[in-house]
Amino acid sequence: MDKYVVNASLIADINKGNERSFSLLYNCYYxxxxxxxxTYVFCPEKxxxxxxxxxxxxxxxxxxITFPIHFYLLQSVRNACLNYLRMLRNEQNAMDEYRLLLLDLHENFCLNDNNPLSLLEFRELERQVQMVVETLPAKCKKIFEYYLYQGKSSRQIAEELDININTVRVQIKNALDRMKAVLGPKIVYLLSFLLSGTFFK
Structure with a gap:
């Protein structure tokens, strides 16, 4: 990003409908x-x-629009990310209680203006999550892998493994409790795996 190319003159041209100037703004910031x-939605495509x-x-x-525009762009994107998270929160039919809880935690995290994890920190968290999964008891591990990596609901897992749905819920809760014990406040970032199927593939 070369934000120094974006000056008052460029914004004035955009105000007048200059598409070339708008393309320059887009290319500088995209x-x-x-x-x-x-860092908010954990899904590059989204x-x-x-x-x-x-x-x-x-x-x-x-x-x-007015100059300077840098912080306006950041605020606009941040608000759009929050709107997306709230939309997911309202789609209750597509989620179970654990995903809803994590969405609530993540929305509060964003609203509190905490700095999202850097890419290196996030990759380290991925590694930590994978290590915890490997330490789970076999039955718990299998159920949680379906839940975490494949995004299946408790009901789907129960049907696929032909076990009671309450058993699935207990095992997922046990796994999340273990994650919370190891990761502490960073449990909120488990949302990244529940919102995106791009990791650990």
């Missing part, structure tokens, strides 16, 4: 904002979609 959004939607809204309201 990768940076996608990276920023990914982050790209969110950033593109933000830029579409900016173009639609181009006459009203």
């Amino acid at each position: 990768t940076y904002l996608c990276t920023f959004a990914t 982050a790209e979609e969110i950033v593109n939607d933000v830029f579409m809204r900016i173009w639609d309201n181009r006459a009203s």
